[in-house]
Amino acid sequence: MIFWPTAYEGVAVNIELADYDGAWPGLYERERARILAALPGAELEHVGSTSVPGLCAKPVIDMMLVVDDPRDEASYVPALEAAGYRVTIREDDWHDHRILKGPDTNVNLHVFPRGCAQVRRHLLFRDWLRGNADDRELYAQTKRKLAAQPWERVQDYAAAKNEVVLEILERAYLATRAPSDDVEYVTETPTGNVRITLEDYNPAWPEWFAREEARIRTALGDRVLRLEHVGSTSVPGLAAKPLIDILLVVADSDDEDAYVPALVEAGYYLRLREPGWYRHRLLKDSDPEVNLHVFSPACEEVDRMLVFRDRLRDNAGERAEYEAVKRELAERTWGRGQEYADAKTRVVERIILRALA
Known part of the structure; x- marks a missing residue:
């Protein structure tokens, strides 16, 4: 899944994919508990490839936190910093997106505003892959093929996945479109x-x-x-x-x-x-x-x-x-x-x- 590649600009990398690890949901739950202790009632989701059982992934736990206004960092960042998180990326020109890194697990905590279309986009992609074996396999094959190539930057690998991500998302959006009979x-x-x-x-x-x-x-x-x-x-x-x-x-x-x-x-x-x-x-x-x-x-x-x-x-x-x-x-x-x-x-x-x- 395409996750805000500017977080990795300038880093020369080889993409290392791991087979799905049954420990990943437990790592998410541990970080969720840590964040909820700092921000009671926080709106959190496990997203990205580690959230899809059976899907290969980079072993990074992607989490999504939805807040009223990510730019109002005083409302959530100090509490997260006290829990060991730190802000690594601010993107005021892209949905006011923030990324925080976890204290002791490889975690990307993505922060978006409530009502942002990116929120549903990532949840829909996750849920569609969880329930659709054909598209899950299509995505896995694409990831493995691309991961076998050398990349100067992680965002180049992410961009190369874009075509198949859009293909899958289009099917997901059309299949889950709400009927227009409640009028x-x-x-x-x-x-x-x-x-x-x-x-x-x-x-x-x-x-x-x-x-x-x-x-x-x-x-x-x-x-x-x-x-x-x-x-x-x-x-x-x-x-x-x-x-x-x-x-x-x-x-x-x-x-x-x-x-x-x-x-x-x-x-x-x-x-x-x-x-x-x-x-x-x-x-x-x-x-x-x-x-x-x-x-x-x-x-x-x-x-x-x-x-x-x-x-x-x-x-x-x-x-x-x-x-x-x-x-x-x-x-x-x-x-x-x-x-x-x-x-x-x-x-x-x-x-x-x-x-x-």
Whole structure:
């Protein structure tokens, strides 16, 4: 699994893989007890190859600690230092990731913020390998083949595994995607014979967002915790439906009284609720057409939407790949617009996974 290779920059190494060792879970439990004694109630997981029974691995126990804000080191680092851990890596530009090393066992303790898409990515990969013998063997064979080669740096070995990791993760994400049947439509729209109309990128779209942003901030004031232009109209050069997707983070999306009436007064209407999907609410307007997506803080989907947008902004090849899929799907007729969105799932997941690698 790809684990933050910058931790090993500049180190010339040979990769030494060990057959799965039944002692590894016990080493994890010992370190878990040590960390919980220092940080009662800490959210901890055993991740990486040593967490997958039957999988060969470098004999390093990878652990993941989820905190509210890794940059707030005063909230967790002194307690861990007292237990013998030490900070070795800070990556403020990559999910605020930290690595701490253990006192007497070869441990990498990776720290991520709650709601970070990396958290689910690593747990899903671990759980998929635990339950899928074919992909576990595929990954093991890839690791052994690559470990037989000389490497200047461990991160080069990790990067070489990337292709197979993404292949496995794509299968895992698609197989575990939650069904979209937990939807309460507050306002119905016509169904049947829906045609998707794509337009070339319009430089006016950011201006449309700016007007909506001002309207939302006027309506909600400091109840707005985050407001972002997302979706295809937020990506210069990308063809899109002329629809402004907006991401709004409020203190509690379930507390509709705190924000829906003000937004309705401003001209939006509540379209749907998805309580089982990140407690998502969707409000809309039609001049211009707007989808206003409302989430609570520390939500993985917020991170994923922003990662996807930023990846498309920065990567012309993947922007072209996504547009080609959109144009092909737009040639079809759909029962609902959501069916068109669902049909894009594979390419969307692939691009997000590349961005998270």
